Amino acid sequence: xxxxxxxxxxxxxxxxxxxxxxxxxxxxxxxxxxxxxxxxxxxxxxxxxxxxxxxxxxxxxxxxxxxxxxxxxxxxxxxxxxxxxxxxxxxxxxxxxxxxxxxxxxxxxxxxxxxxxxxxxxxxxxxxxxxxxxxxxxxxxxxxxxxxxxxxxxxxxxxxxxxxxxxxxxxxxxxxxxxxxxxxxxxxxxxxxxxxxxxxxxxxxxxxxxxxxxxxxxxxxxxxxxxxxxxx
Numbered sequence: 001x002x003x004x005x006x007x008x009x010x011x012x013x014x015x016x017x018x019x020x021x022x023x024x025x026x027x028x029x030x031x032x033x034x035x036x037x038x039x040x041x042x043x044x045x046x047x048x049x050x051x052x053x054x055x056x057x058x059x060x061x062x063x064x065x066x067x068x069x070x071x072x073x074x075x076x077x078x079x080x081x082x083x084x085x086x087x088x089x090x091x092x093x094x095x096x097x098x099x100x101x102x103x104x105x106x107x108x109x110x111x112x113x114x115x116x117x118x119x120x121x122x123x124x125x126x127x128x129x130x131x132x133x134x135x136x137x138x139x140x141x142x143x144x145x146x147x148x149x150x151x152x153x154x155x156x157x158x159x160x161x162x163x164x165x166x167x168x169x170x171x172x173x174x175x176x177x178x179x180x181x182x183x184x185x186x187x188x189x190x191x192x193x194x195x196x197x198x199x200x201x202x203x204x205x206x207x208x209x210x211x212x213x214x215x216x217x218x219x220x221x222x223x224x225x226x227x228x229x230x231x232x
Contacts, residue, residue: 004168033113123175
């Protein structure tokens with residue numbers, strides 16, 4: 001089978017995503033890390049003392065006043081995973097969402113972790129048929145290396161292509177196919193375990209969908225046995 005429509009790749013070196021991969025490509029490959037952010041506590045003190053310009057000096061054309069670590073970094077952390085203990089900056093890396101705001105503001109004090117790889121997101125597109133949509137995080141961390149010729153990434157891409165060519169309708173981007181059949185179906189076909197980062201918000205209805213293998217006894221029921229247990 002042929003591709004139902006065009007398919008775009010975009011690659012970003014870090015979560016700043018300056019090429020807008022998360023909004024403009026069918027598969028976004030965005031550089032990330034999975035260990036702890038590296039902190040230079042001496043450099044943190046230099047920023048607080050005003051000896052290092054925040055944001056790499058990007059806003060130095062005007063006097064914005066003394067750098068306030070609490071107001072400009074800690075309070076702006078989306079998951080509130082940063083705090084001060086005395087004059088030391090602490091980060092709960094398990095709660096870090098990789099927004100890299102703190103690294104952007106203090107690049108001489110904070111660096112990404114050493115265990116680096118890529119996050120894989122699928123399904124973005126500009127408005128054509130159904131309107132614009134951003135991609136969905138499918139794989140939070142994947143080791144990508146030219147040493148193994150990017151084997152894991154290529155295997156995922158080919159699996160997505162095989163499914164999309166089989167299921168996708170004419171002129172339907174892969175993100176629209178995912179939206180039509182549902183994310184649970186897509187990740188089941190991709191043989192990927194669901195994670196909280198795949199959803200936008202908690203569900204707003206009380207209904208839970210179960211697969212037959214998850215229900216004791218399956219979906220098949222003997223009607224006579226049921227009526228015997230539940231007599232009128």
